[in-house]
Amino acid sequence: MVNAPPKRGAHIELQDLSKSYANLNAVEKVNLSFDAGEFVTFLGPSGSGKSTTLMMIAGFQVPSSGDIKVNGNSIIQQPVHKRNIGMVFQNYALFPHLSVAQNVAFPLEMRGVARNDIAERVKRSLAAVRLDKFGDRRPAQLSGGQQQRVALARALVFEPPVLLLDEPLGALDAKLREEMKFELKQLHQSIGATIIFVTHDQEEALTLSDRIAVFNHGKVVQYGTPEALYNQPESRFVADFIGESNLLRGAVLAMNSDGCRLSIADSIELTAPLRSGWSDPKKSATYMLRLEPVALGVAAGSKEICIEAKLEEFLFVGNAIKYLLKIGEDTFIKARAHATSKSQDFRTGDTVKVGWNREDMLLVDAE
Ligand SMILES: Nc1ncnc2c1ncn2[C@@H]1O[C@H](COP(=O)(O)OP(=O)(O)OP(=O)(O)O)[C@@H](O)[C@H]1O
Secondary structure, eight states: OOOOOOOOOOOEEEEEEEEEETTEEEEEEEEEEEOTTOEEEEEOSTTSSHHHHHHHHHTSSOOSEEEEEETTEEOTTSOGGGSOEEEEESSOOOOTTSOHHHHHHHHHHHTTOOHHHHHHHHHHHHHHTTOGGGTTSOGGGSOHHHHHHHHHHHHHTTOOSEEEEESTTTTSOHHHHHHHHHHHHHHHHHHOOEEEEEESOHHHHHHHOSEEEEEETTEEEEEEOHHHHHHSOSSHHHHHHSSOEEEEEEEEEEEETTEEEEEETTTEEEEEOOOTTOOOOOSEEEEEEESTTOEEGGGGGGSSEEEEEEEEEEEEETTEEEEEEEEETTEEEEEEEETTOTTOOOOTTOEEEEEEOGGGEEEEEEO
16 A cells, blocks of 8 residues: 555534533533644533533534534535544543444444555554554453553544544553653654543643643633643632642732732732733732742742741652641741752741742733
8 A cells, every 4th residue: 555645633623513412501602713734632520511522523413503614624514424523522432342343443443444545544543552562452451551552543544634532641651651652652643643632631632732722611712832821821710720729818008010019818918910811809819939939948038028937838740849828827838849948847836938020920810
């Protein structure tokens, strides 16, 4: 067989896509666009509408309204088997009575591909997931991770321009998940398909994705690169859901061109930056402060905001130490520092200086 030309993914557009069940809006007016060959992740808590959106793209669910376009053409009226979309789900459902190679060959047989071509393409697909030596085995003779790779090979074998993955790593243990994560990334680079990946694991999403759509209550609350979501969350929900952060809520005392004068933890006053595009905060404002910019001890002294805190707890987490500091009756600040710094020799109960710069604070909610 002549080598196949380099494959490219398809451009996908979801337009006002909605799905309701009785009086529940499972998915509400979702508008998203995925570039050809992009790796996009749907991230969100359980029940936020991720799988329903994916199922509408696959054709297993009929939208209540809205449209889905692939390379500019609506696919709403197309049945599942005509959509040419590869799918892998958490429960990979391999045929137990067929060998690995026969499982992978199945979609090609369904499409009436010539026998010689089938053998060649199955071989290539199994090689892509590093299982070329396992073609004769039955699924029961493979580990969970290997079975999931067979499911991937089966989805890839007909070279779909679009691949949908719904929690494909969900059933695997932590170590295997980690390995599969890297394999998926490499695979994506080699096949060039547009991949839509569903997960509720933010770390998986941040590692794998070109862009992430964050779902909450059936709506997309933010769509952007992992960096944009981490550094510029547009809401308290995204700030809280992605990465670890301090969410400092305070009473607004005054606002002027310098920023927002705020009282946190009852008595600590500080000035934090305002944010363009936000309506003026009225009574209270919530600011996100990531853990990394928070300095302790001597280093805190050179920061624009520096306060005293009581060290409640600290934890060794690999090469870092995580600190929990109390700055008011019910207000705590978390910080993270490299474990190598000998000067950070604090004890639980110590009073320590804690500091950060104004620009480290990002307005994420105001009432
Ligand atoms: N067939 C159905 N009938 C009625 N309600 C449904 C149906 N399928 C999904 N739902 C509801 O729609 C909402 C969205 O579900 P969906 O499975 O899309 O969420 P999800 O974000 O994928 O969650 P998870 O991470 O738990 O899979 C939920 O409230 C769910 O209970």
